[in-house]
Amino acid sequence: MKAYNKILMIVAALSLGLLFLFPMWKIYLEAPQYPEGLELHIWVNKLAGSSESVLQNFNILNHYIGMEPIHAESFKELKVMPYVIAFFMVTGVIIALIGKRRLVLYWTSLLMVAGAVGIADFYMWLHKFGTNLNPEAPIKVPGMTYIPPLLGNKQLLNFDALSLPGLGSLGVFLAVLLAGLVYYFSRRSAASSAYTRHLNSVLV
């Protein structure tokens, strides 16, 4: 791999760091009583929101429909994910330094699989929270579930819920894109370096 490919690969690995700087997903709720809106921000390692106490306010509203309170502790994923991301960042840098094209492919594929697993997991917990309702809930609407949309918007009683990836997700997208480019660009240089190696062996 040429130097610029290595640098690009390092950038790919480091762009995952965006996950530590920005939320990876955002759920926006809007209702007549909440003209200013309520935002739940899902980070790689925590749950937060547009205001400090947003989680408490989500839970107060959710308790009327019997939804289990959402706590950061409810998600083991939030404990594991930072390590997974750190793993990808470190291995990405190491692969860049080694400069083996094949490793780039493995790394990228694994990252894509991890991303898909993440989205599936996210969908599952949305589903779990939206359907696992306390039968004694004060407000019961026959046939109603409260699964927020994975992507896009949906009306949930008086709330308009909108779900969109946050800037943190851009990190994963960039990492896959850049590593893919590294893989693609290093094809020629890999061929030429194989040729050089061959020449060298012949000469020696």
Add this chain to the structure above:
Amino acid sequence: METLINKLKKAAPRATLLMALAAGSTLQSCGDPDTKGNAKDDAVASNAAEAVYVAPGEHDELYSFLSGGFNGQVSVYGLPSGRLLKIIPVFTQFAENGYGYNEESKAMLQTSHGFVPWDDLHHPKLSRTDGMADGRWLFVNGNNTPRVARVDLKTFETVEIMEIPNSAGNHCSPYPTNNNEYVLAGTRFSVPLDMKGGTQDVSLSDYKDKFRGSISFIKVDPEHGDMELDFQILVPGFDYDLANGGKGPSNDWVFFTTYNTEKSATLKELGASQNDRDYLAAINWKLAAKYAAEGKAKEMPANYYHNKMDHGSHTAKSTVKKTVRYLLPEDCPGMMYLLPAPKSPHGIDVDPTGEYMVVNGKLASSLPVFSFSKMQKAIEDKDFDGEVNGIPVLKYESVLKGEVKEPGLGPLHTEFDGKGNAYSTMFVSSEVVKWSLEDLQVKDRMPVYYSPGHLMIPGGDTREPYGKYMVVMNKITKDRFLPTGPELMHSAQLIDISGEKMKMILDFPTVAEPHYAQAIKADLVAPNSVKFFKLDENTHPEAVKNEKDVSMTRNGRTVKVNMTSIRSHFTPDNIEGVQVGDTVLFHVTNLEQDWDVPHGFAVMGANNAETLIMPGATQTLRWVPKQAGIFPFYCTDFCSALHQEMQGYVRVSPRGSNVPITFSTGEKKPVPPASASVN
């Protein structure tokens, strides 16, 4: 009786003069039908509705703070819409939110006379930075039991009340200097000071010899606004009516109108109306502060309360102050001068440039305008006309810029538009008169309904008035609104002053008796408004920040219930073990961390009021049950779809019963739907 009749006889020619003036005024205005008519709508501008229309959901341009007079409150109205935005209780108990009833705020109303849950609130004054309202605090006076209070404009709550010793009728109060170095408070009534902070037991016929007034200098902490009585000046025994500070060249000065320079103790409506000229007292506050700092101040015993609300615990504490420092004008040359002012002057208003002092002589037929530079020159030249208690009296002619001739009847107050015009209220002739500071000629007049007291132009007492609107506060409202029995709300009239002619654009009822008002651009206040108190920062000793930690404890005959409220339940909501005659203290913490979600707490039969707990705060309701039985409590502020279900029960057993203390919410151990510690 004999003397009374004599006095009335003496007064008769004056009454005739007033009537003549009234006639004159009518004649004079008849020639100008555009500006004054009898029909009440003549003066209303055709585009009035448009000028004051603020669409639903839109915000007003300005906040205005109107004093509530005898209701002891401040009411906040949006301008130009005239919408009532809030009532802030200051010197009064307020059952609506428990102010002065709950255990946390009772201390705010403590005085050296005990608990005084009422006062007569006359003048709101906004804190200042560089001579301009800065939107941080509002200072107000309590007239009856002399007090000065500070309202924090982040929360719109009263956070400090200080009693003023050696004062009676705290009327010329509270006037902040241009950077809040001092808030000044002058006594309306002079009293025989006993030099121990109280008054002497003397005969009222000794008024002339024994009565004195005081002017208090309250220091304001530049960062937090906390007040402290630095020193007082003991002044001659007149009545001190109103005050106003200088600006620009007159920055270091503050002016007080006086009446009863006759020093009459009885039937003051006559006794205090004999002298053709009373005084405008001018005090160099910077020099006074310097004298006090240099050790010219003496100290005397005193006894006054200083009550402060703590930010974190939302609990007021009282401190009793035992001394006060004072200056005597005779010891402090150059600190104080008297300017002769015709006759029983009321308002004193300094124009935006700081050069002109307008003295509103309520019984005078002309409106004198003094010049600050002339006053300085007269002091330099020692242009004196005698002295009173060692205070030099300046010559009237030497300080006078001129008089506004025939301004109307009964001038009370003047404000300025920043474009060289002054506007004066005429109490007797019920009008506002616009005149020019330059040539002292009347430019326009407008009838107002009826008998105006103060008027207010937003920033009209600052360097740069916002000369678009004027609010005139009127004392009599009959026939303006639908009748409501013998008592009618007072009226405020909003007048457009942006053009050459005044245009009336709105008329709205106000709460109790508004005296003065102040207004400020909304942008200076709205962004700092607190939406809720952070539970983490709640330092109330009885606060419960998580439903798991609620408790109930008995200590002798006092039962403490440390409980929580959140949409839509209390924890606990079943309470047993209370006995007849116990003092039950409900310490309720509102766990909400959301804007506009207070919860109320009320118990059947409680002998006080509800308490309304702001999100993140703790408040305490005291209750002494007098009979056994079941007593419901509930949330009083409609907080959610299940507000009506937000209730609970206290079981009260006879004295000496063996029902144990138990408390619960729900069948199982309560698990909060949301705990505040989550993040």
